[in-house]
Amino acid sequence: MTDTVAQTEKKPVIFSGMQPSGALTLGSYMGALQNWVNLSDAYDCYYCIVDLHAITSRQEPAELRRRCLDQIAQYIACGLDPAKSTLFIQSHVPAHAELSWILNCYTMFGELSRMTQFKDKSTRNTDNINAGLFTYPVLMTADILLYQAELVPVGDDQRQHVELARDVANRFNGIYGDVFTLPKSFIPEEGARIMSLADSTRKMSKSEPAGGCIYLMDKPEVILKSFKRAVTDSGGDVRYDQAEKPGVSNLMTIYSVATGKSYDAIEAEFSGLGYGAFKTAVGESVVELFRPIREKAEALLADKAYLVSVYTDAADHAARAANKTLRKVYKKIGFVAK
Numbered sequence: 019m020t021d022t023v024a025q026t027e028k029k030p031v032i033f034s035g036m037q038p039s040g041a042l043t044l045g046s047y048m049g050a051l052q053n054w055v056n057l058s059d060a061y062d063c064y065y066c067i068v069d070l071h072a073i074t075s076r077q078e079p080a081e082l083r084r085r086c087l088d089q090i091a092q093y094i095a096c097g098l099d100p101a102k103s104t105l106f107i108q109s110h111v112p113a114h115a116e117l118s119w120i121l122n123c124y125t126m127f128g129e130l131s132r133m134t135q136f137k138d139k140s141t142r143n144t145d146n147i148n149a150g151l152f153t154y155p156v157l158m159t160a161d162i163l164l165y166q167a168e169l170v171p172v173g174d175d176q177r178q179h180v181e182l183a184r185d186v187a188n189r190f191n192g193i194y195g196d197v198f199t200l201p202k203s204f205i206p207e208e209g210a211r212i213m214s215l216a217d218s219t220r221k222m223s224k225s226e227p228a229g230g231c232i233y234l235m236d237k238p239e240v241i242l243k244s245f246k247r248a249v250t251d252s253g254g255d256v257r258y259d260q261a262e263k264p265g266v267s268n269l270m271t272i273y274s275v276a277t278g279k280s281y282d283a284i285e286a287e288f289s290g291l292g293y294g295a296f297k298t299a300v301g302e303s304v305v306e307l308f309r310p311i312r313e314k315a316e317a318l319l320a321d322k323a324y325l326v327s328v329y330t331d332a333a334d335h336a337a338r339a340a341n342k343t344l345r346k347v348y349k350k351i352g353f354v355a356k
């Protein structure tokens with residue numbers, strides 16, 4: 019099915035990935051998933067659960083396995099249609115690891131040494147600075163180039179990696195002719211940076227302490243409680259001002275994305291009402307936004323056979339596209355055809 023659609027319409031290709039290293043959060047929903055859904059009609063989208071990337075930090079095997087399934091279910095529950103987008107698991111398509119090795123030989127040690135994420139991660143986790151952490155951006159380059167992706171929707175923290183992918187593609191094309199499409203990152207402005215509810219200077223992520231991070235599958239009581247406790251400031255007016263009122267501004271962004279209301283409308287709505295009423299309203303808007311998603315994801319997770327069919331078909335489809343690129347690369351390099 020997906021094959022015919024992709025081939026007859028020839029839409030431009032999008033590739034993006036998310037690590038199954040933790041449960042999906044409000045940040046991943048508003049910063050990435052919503053955007054993935056919006057792009058899924060106009061583009062031929064490959065959305066990948068990057069389990070090969072996840073093992074650059076130690077994972078508990080049973081947890082890793084469960085989170086990959088959860089993630090597929092949640093992607094679909096958020097509105098991604100497996101008949102339109104290719105929702106697959108990275109380790110199911112061996113071409114990722116294969117092209118990654120090849121591209122290791124076309125990526126410079128110096129380039130990888132300059133990656134800020136590597137520098138960050140290796141200073142924070144001194145007990146496990148493995149070679150995979152260092153070559154992580156090469157695997158990401160392989161992900162993108164295998165599908166000839168033009169656009170790569172990512173968060174700001176991945177911009178440098180996409181630039182590297184472009185540089186490596188350029189270098190390879192310079193030697194062998196036009197093999198790879200040059201990718202560009204696509205960074206959405208709206209809702210792109212949802213901050214922790216406990217500390218508005220930090221991005222909302224799974225490493226946040228309890229209450230700072232809202233999960234897609236959280237129960238309503240948990241969501242409401244976290245919003246009631248969200249940090250604000252000593253003032254009382256609901257006004258958008260990132261520098262002076264980062265906590266309130268973050269809550270306004272969340273409310274705005276959840277309800278579609280503008281900042282002006284939100285200021286007017288809560289004028290004179292104080293933070294208590296505002297925080298309750300934000301919490302309720304997120305509960306309502308997530309309720310149908312959670313219910314749909316739970317139903318999908320109860321139908322394991324369906325999920326298996328989704329990721330199996332997707333892996334077949336992805337492998338066909340990826341192998342086409344890989345064969346071309348092997349030929350250009352001078353490997354003997356088998």
Ligand code: TRP
Pocket residue numbers: 033034035036037068071157158161162170171172176
């Ligand atoms: N490194 C990305 C992240 O942590 C995930 C990722 C892996 C990715 N491969 C990719 C994103 C390819 C875009 C394209 O967010």
